[in-house]
Amino acid sequence: MAAQQAVEGLRGLAAAGLTVEEVFRGADELLRPVLGYDAVCWHSADPATGLVTSVLSDDLSLVGFEDAVRLEVWADNLATFPAIRRSGVRAEALSRVTKGRLGDSARFRELIGPAGFGDELRAVFDAHGGMWGCAAFMRAADRGPYLAQQREFADLAARHLGNALRACHVPPAAGEGRGEEGPAVVVLGPANRPLALSGPAEELLGRLADPSRTSLGVPTAFAVAAEQARRAARGLATPRSKVRVQDGGGRWYVLHGAALEGGGDGEVTVVATPATPADAMPLYLSAYGLTAREQEVALLLVRGCDTRDVSRLLAMKPYTVQDHLKSVFAKAGVASRRELVARIMLGGGAA
Known part of the structure; x- marks a missing residue:
């Protein structure tokens, strides 16, 4: 009964018009009694890459959070x-992956175990092709490992949380915009604490700040971008070279990290710039909950194609294109192609 009530509550989070932080806090109230965890760390993520971009935890001390990022x-x-x-699942327990040998995990040896916890259950919140967040649920060592039914419930819950978090990233119906912004530049030391700021960095760091205060001194997204740059500087495979993060007003930013040549050991520059339409459009389309086919139709409209063009390029009947258009308009909350283009090109700005 408690599990079913939790599922119903999670479904409701997607339709409640909440912020990411509110979704996480609402989910905590619903999931803690069912999953039986003693601490949780919630994260938003870059939906395109799955890289973590923020942290929220009322249970854990985030002193030394740079170690967790590393x-x-x-x-x-x-x-x-x-x-x-x-792996194709949404939730997994460390005890199951290690076959009960938790010490095989560096994360357990360095963080989880020393903090007094035993098993860890992790979940990823995917929806419509994007990973919108994730969480780590930890339980006291004397409570034993997570059971199969708890992992299965976490998998189900993660599906609903993916939809709820996706809904948080839908751009506003209209906005005044922020005008032109130059790049914000932050130089981070080896522990990912800021050494220097330039451009509009200080103001942007405030807008992208984590819900929970950490020892980093910069938002988690900047520290992750810096670690990615350090990997690249070591010649290691780093396919996810940039990090996308959204501010509270619905605007996306792209963070690029680069190791400083001739700088101190481990120093990295992270440059944050407003996302271009090419960067932001796929995120907005995914946030609206469009199917893969609907996204293809919407992107062709943005490029100036009419119904006949879309029909030809996607090998669809014209009436099928019209059906897709109706669905796209309904999900995006617009009534015309012009409004749709404005919404996904300007991220909610007025046409």
């Missing part, structure tokens, strides 16, 4: 968020 990018390949996502 381990996430460098150390472990056991039940990491990317590994879970690639």
